[in-house]
Amino acid sequence: MAETLRVALAGLGTVGGGVVRLLDANRDLITRRAGRPIEIVAISARDRAKDRGVDLSRFAWVDDTSTLATRDDADVVVELIGGSDGPALTLARNTLAAGKGFVTANKAMLAHHGLELAQAAEAARVPLKFEAAVAGGIPVIKGLREGAAANEIARVYGILNGTCNFILSKMEAEGRDFAEVLAEAQALGYAEADPSFDIDGVDAAHKLSILASIAFGTQPAFEAVAADGIRRVIAADIAEAAALGYRVRLVGVAEAGANGLFQRVHPHLVPLDHPLASVTGSLNAVVAEGNFVGRLLFQGRGAGDGPTASAVVADLIDIARGEYGPPYAMPAASLVAMAAADPGERRGRAYLRFTVEDRVGVLAEIAAAMRDAGVSIESLIQRGTHGDGSVIVAIVTHEGPERSVAQALEKLRGSQSLAGAPLWMHILE
Template sequence: MAANLRIALAGLGTVGTGVIRLLADNGALIASRAGRGIDIVAVSARDRQRDRGIDLAPYAWEDDMTALAARDDVDVVVELVGGSDGPALALARSTLGAGKSLVTANKAMIAHHGLELARLAEDHAARLRYEAAVAGGIPIVKGLGEGAAANRIERIYGILNGTCNYILSEMEDTGRDFAEVLSEAQALGYAEADPTFDVEGVDAAHKLAILASLGFGTRLDFDGVEIDGISRIRAADIAQAGALGYVIRLIGLADCELAGGGGRHLFQRVAPYLVPVSHPLAGVDGPTNAVVAEGNFVGRLLFEGAGAGDGPTASAVVADLVDIARGSAAPAFSLPVEALEASAPVDPGHRRNRAYLRFMVADRPGVLAEITAALRDAGVSIESMIQLGHPDDEENPVLVAMVTHEGPESAVTKALDLLAGSASLAEEPLVMRLLG
């Protein structure tokens, strides 16, 4: 058996301590599958005195985490600090620049700096692995990069944020509004004290950009992701979707097509969608992630599981360590950086779909006629409509919800432009597409 793989661990939060426990509990099994043991030799974190419920005495301690990359007794550094820049990025650059492999769970860093880090790894014969950065314990990175490697991936979409999925499925089950369920999610630890990255779709967008690069062989383009969150969704929207045979889920969706001149057009969107109750994603509830990849030979693949948590995420981290211990030399994004294709963003206006439109309007005559006239003038055809009024309360706005027939997104955009600034609207209209 080869010499043991020696690792250093930066970040001792729930995932970092989970990695230590996993290596301790399953060490013999992991060694037999990896072909050699995996030993932790050094660790680093912000607070040395904090009680983490594990014994750190066997490991060397570095107050400066970048010193882990310089240690002669370290082969791989595991970065579990987080943040797209700052200490995490400095450690990643130092590690790969020293010719040592890096394993990370840092989705933001990979989404923003993944190509730079992948190039550093290639230049210094190191490995960059990040299975834990996307969908926790679900092996989607390996699934796309290896399991579906013989396929041309045509579309990738799924539920990429457990916090949003918990909130939406709780709203669905209980009839409560967003703010109340968010507070509960924070109390249960499913949502951060500042939930902005989760509920406004940024976290899911980081993951989608990574999956798009992996699946389509294109360069990372986080800036090209169209992002919309769930904070404006009301219990009434959930109820209307249910009456129509849909559930609402925050979906990350990407597809790629050939453009004129041999280039590629890449479409990436994170937004709430109405998902048919018959679709596999409709049954995914709670803090669960699920990803669908459609290949031209394999068809539809569904990956589902825990998207966060110490156990699932630690499992993904250690799976990457096993990969390195076995000597895998696969590029970080399945292709060498120079082979990844540049792409241009797609104008979504030509995309055809059905849409759910929700208006909060003044309860007075002529308002509905104004809305329908704008839709007519923009070429939007209405399939169904419902108005929820308050016969005893004319002061508060009422909800008008519509579902359109299939048509170009540009038509809906034009209709909303025609209504912009109308005194009849109490707030900006909400648009959600129907997944299909």
């Protein structure tokens, strides 16, 4: 049997502990599938004394994480620290410079520095693997990079954040408002104490930029992702969507075409018969549309120690087998720097929700703004008076350019009739 693949592990949080437990539990199976043993030889984390529920005494403990990159007894470094810069990025750069393989679950670092790291890995002729960075245990990166490699991908989109999907599913099932369900999600551990990265769409935007690069052969362009989260979705929006035959989901969408690269994370109304409508709780799902393979759906648990550790170890098995190619499915030099597409040129239907004063003339003012901007209204619904005297007005538009909807909302900016900023959700066709 071939020599052992020796692994240095940085980060012993939920996922790091899961990697240790998985390698222990499935040791014989992993050895057979990899063709050689995979062993952790060194570990590093912030708190040496913390009880992580697993025996760590058999591994060499390193206080300075960056030195894992230069250990003579390690072939591969696994980074599970997190963060787009700082110790994680230093470790990545040092590891690749030292000619060692690098495995990471760090979507933020890849979204910001993925091209640089891919170039470094290719120059050193070592693997850079990151299956765990997108959708946890769902093999979507491998599916796009390998299984669909012969296809031109027209579009990739999906539910990329389990926290947001958990919150929206709870709001839908129980008729509760966002703030109340967010507090429950935090208590259950589905949401962080500071949930901004999740609920504002940043986490999903990181993942979408990685998927777009692999799907379209473009340079990662996180800065071009338009991200809007679910903070302003209320129970009334969920109920209105249900009445119209939709469910509300935070969806990331990426397309590449003659007009450039389009990337957006935004709440959508998803038709009940669409596969994403049935994705509930903390699950993730990704849809890719290939010109020969057709629609591919990847669905499963997108976070947690088990699924994410599974993806990390799958990358280690590939490395042990010697099965790895360019990190982004083609050489970094072949990745195209594509300009961002103008979203105003996109056509579609929209759901618009206004909270307004209950008085004569308000509906006429909204309708006039839509008319003047060239927005055709399919339906307009007004719901009862709230305790503060305001009412909810929901509009569904006919298909038209997004620029027209943006112009209509701009005409209403500052209107004394509106009790707050309108909510715009796209309808997924």
